[in-house]
Amino acid sequence: MGLFNKLFSSSSDSKETKTLPWIPLTKMEQLQEIETKSNTKTQVIFKHSTRCGISRMVLKQFEADFYLTENHLDIYFLDLLNYREISNEIANKFQVMHESPQLLVVKNGETVAYESHGGINSLDLSNYI
Numbered sequence: 001m002g003l004f005n006k007l008f009s010s011s012s013d014s015k016e017t018k019t020l021p022w023i024p025l026t027k028m029e030q031l032q033e034i035e036t037k038s039n040t041k042t043q044v045i046f047k048h049s050t051r052c053g054i055s056r057m058v059l060k061q062f063e064a065d066f067y068l069t070e071n072h073l074d075i076y077f078l079d080l081l082n083y084r085e086i087s088n089e090i091a092n093k094f095q096v097m098h099e100s101p102q103l104l105v106v107k108n109g110e111t112v113a114y115e116s117h118g119g120i121n122s123l124d125l126s127n128y129i
Contacts, residue, residue: 020063022072023075023077026083027047028085031085031086031093038110039109042128044074044104046101047090048080049080049100050079052100068129073128095110103123105128
């Protein structure tokens with residue numbers, strides 16, 4: 001019976017779902033908060049396109065590999081389709097060209113690292129704590 005259950009049970013039954021300490025990025029004013037807070041704690045912004053399969057795949061891998069806590073950094077989630085004006089302002093404020101998906105690491109008011117697409121999961125965030 002054990003083999004039968006392993007073969008026909010869904011893989012999600014055996015995997016524990018990990019919840020990240022996402023902070024929804026939904027207001028332009030939050031960008032100033034991110035800049036200010038980055039003076040004492042690393043701030044991370046994940047820009048995600050809800051219509052893009054690559055973005056969804058990168059997000060799932062990022063969530064699966066994430067091992068830090070809110071004690072280490074604050075991690076913001078931007079749905080860039082619903083908040084495109086915020087995404088545009090991120091590009092201006094933090095001096096990065098818009099890409100999707102994209103991850104920015106902000107310290108002391110400046111972008112110290114950023115990646116897009118597959119490079120996101122290669123970025124070791126512990127180097128920026």
